[in-house]
Amino acid sequence: MEFKRRKTKQIKIGDVPIGGGAPIVVQSMTKTDTRDAQATILQIKRLEMVGCEIIRIAVPDKESVDSLEEIIKKVNIPVIADIHFDYRLAVESIKKGVHGLRINPGNIGSKTRIKEVVKAAKDKGVPIRVGVNAGSLEKDILEKYGKASPEALVESALKNIRIIGEMDFHLMKVSIKASDVLRTLESLKLLAQHVDYPFHAGITEAGPLFSGSVKSSAGLALILKEGLADTIRISLTAPPEEEVRAAYMILSSLGLRKRGLNFVSCPVCGRCRVDLPEMAVEIENRIKDIKKPLTVAVMGCEVNGPGEAREADIGIACGKGYGLIFKHGKSFRKVKAEDMVDEFVKEVKAAAKEIKK
Ligand code: SF4
16 A cells, blocks of 8 residues: 655755655754854754755744854755744844744734745745644634634634735745644644645644653654645754654655654564564664664564564564574574674664665
């Protein structure tokens, strides 16, 4: 089964295309104090290593704007400035060279202020994400609908898209976020009937690593199934590298991007004679930075293990006192129990190196 993608315009953030049939782009957001340019640069460098393709940075004040130039100069991925409330910060960030802008028109203020921002973006060809959030809907729209329903959220998005579009500016992507998945999904479905701008999707404030990843996977699977995401960010209360890893895991498990590991391990049952949960965690930790697309299986016994291990690019089925390593469907090596983790990790890294880009 192939996931359909909605037909959209294409925009570019720096040199990264979004929408218009481009692969779904993985982005994250820095968690450092933007005023501390060095810490922010270091965090972005770590994010680049795990495959982050676009980085968003909160720009809450003038000092943060002042850091932008140095950050942009030192990192290799496009930078989006995330601005709330003060339109002047958006205008100044564009002057400093950001590749994209995220604003919530609902809190930027009057039409005149939004237009100031659009004018600056137009002059430099900087795309804008119109981010509508259920928590900060315009008062008049909230009064009209009585609550932040999908219809209300879409009306807010369309109103702001219209204001920006009236200035003959069309380098837009749109996001709608509500705290519950189904409302977000319904809103995006409704909005897709009206506009062909690319969509940025994510489950907002999902939670810490485990619960946040589970919630994001469930929500995004529904959104991705409808073809309603062109770029995604997984919001986790965790280091941002985990957001990027989770994003790739979601995309690769749905067959939408091939990058990095597809890690398979069995749930363990009474046939297992090794400490598989500990072993799987250790192996995954030691190979998690592999960037090439590789399916790795770690299985607990010689009953069902070999089948799954054979299906993977590389896998191990653990027997009593030994492990059988399979590579590309064939039995490859037998290793002693005490060497299983080290030898398997070595073989996985070698298998990743053999993959041509
Ligand atoms: Fe049980 Fe073996 Fe299946 Fe693991 S692979 S769940 S140990 S039968």
